[in-house]
Amino acid sequence: MKKLLEAIVERNRHWTSQGEVASYIPELSKANRDALGICVVTLDGEEYSAGDYETKFTMQSVSKIVTLMLAILDNGKENVFSKVGMEPTSSSFNSIVNLETKNLNKPLNPMINSGAIATTALIAGETPEEKVERILKFTRRISGNPDIYINEDVYRSEKETGHRNRSLAYFMKSTGVIEGNVEESLDVYFKQCSMEVTARDLARIGALLANDGILPWTGEKIIPREVARIVKTIMVTCGLYDASGKFAVHIGIPSKSGVGGGILSAVPGRMGIGVVGPALDAKGNSIAGVKVLEDLSREMDLSIF
Numbered sequence: 131m132k133k134l135l136e137a138i139v140e141r142n143r144h145w146t147s148q149g150e151v152a153s154y155i156p157e158l159s160k161a162n163r164d165a166l167g168i169c170v171v172t173l174d175g176e177e178y179s180a181g182d183y184e185t186k187f188t189m190q191s192v193s194k195i196v197t198l199m200l201a202i203l204d205n206g207k208e209n210v211f212s213k214v215g216m217e218p219t220s221s222s223f224n225s226i227v228n229l230e231t232k233n234l235n236k237p238l239n240p241m242i243n244s245g246a247i248a249t250t251a252l253i254a255g256e257t258p259e260e261k262v263e264r265i266l267k268f269t270r271r272i273s274g275n276p277d278i279y280i281n282e283d284v285y286r287s288e289k290e291t292g293h294r295n296r297s298l299a300y301f302m303k304s305t306g307v308i309e310g311n312v313e314e315s316l317d318v319y320f321k322q323c324s325m326e327v328t329a330r331d332l333a334r335i336g337a338l339l340a341n342d343g344i345l346p347w348t349g350e351k352i353i354p355r356e357v358a359r360i361v362k363t364i365m366v367t368c369g370l371y372d373a374s375g376k377f378a379v380h381i382g383i384p385s386k387s388g389v390g391g392g393i394l395s396a397v398p399g400r401m402g403i404g405v406v407g408p409a410l411d412a413k414g415n416s417i418a419g420v421k422v423l424e425d426l427s428r429e430m431d432l433s434i435f
């Protein structure tokens with residue numbers, strides 16, 4: 131397995147030069163554009179890594195699956211999906227237009243920014259600090275990594291430049307989708323996006339989902355099987371935004387990307403996969419990371435379809 135992963139990373143490394151690191155959050159433009167790495171965690175607890183798998187990056191939109199799990203655990207699925215839809219979108223991840231024109235003012239799904247901010251607003255906690263602490267604690271538990279922290283520079287950069295997210299959130303406040311304090315919900319969202327991880331952390335969270343909510347390395351049940359199923363389904367339909375259909379056809383693995391360059395994948399009953407490659411394509415997905423997953427899916431027959 132390790133040899134296969136190494137070969138796939140090296141074969142696809144040239145794609146990194148075709149992409150760009152995210153620059154709309156200034157601090158993200160410091161990422162290493164040439165990095166490419168992968169980690170696989172199988173359900174019998176084996177781990178295999180290749181390339182620049184030790185590269186640290188911020189979770190960004192990959193955190194949206196963590197907060198979706200936590201919000202469902204805190205509120206139940208009916209309450210969460212009364213505020214946020216579960217339909218894919220053909221617009222970009224930070225698009226505004228659908229909020230007013232589609233789905234009766236409800237964000238289309240929890241993977242686009244509007245839907246993720248609304249989901250985060252539902253997380254239990256008396257104060258924003260307590261919500262962030264709960265998100266961090268949950269992320270550490272499901273990744274088996276007690277050393278996950280917020281990258282303060284990325285957080286500050288997101289907060290200073292997050293005007294689009296602010297406008298999405300205030301619009302949702304006006305329509306009653308967000309009920310609490312808007313700035314506080316945004317602050318929690320900016321912090322969750324700024325959690326710093328490696329491909330291994332993503333692979334482990336992927337393995338939890340692949341294993342129906344049970345941590346493969348301890349046997350501990352973290353989320354009900356139904357919640358794991360809901361999250362994986364939404365990853366298939368919405369996880370790569372307006373590239374989700376193409377990704378499903380070519381790769382066919384429930385996955386979630388982020389503009390930090392991470393992709394988290396869950397192959398049901400088989401493995402979790404974490405990929406890092408900060409050079410992004412035009413839709414905000416890791417350009418080389420998607421190619422790596424395409425090769426791995428083909429060579430190991432991982433498509434769920």
Ligand code: DON
Nearest residue numbers: 190191223323387388389414
């Ligand atoms: O809110 C934002 O724009 C970022 N913190 C996260 C967006 C993101 O990762 C979209 N991913 N491809």
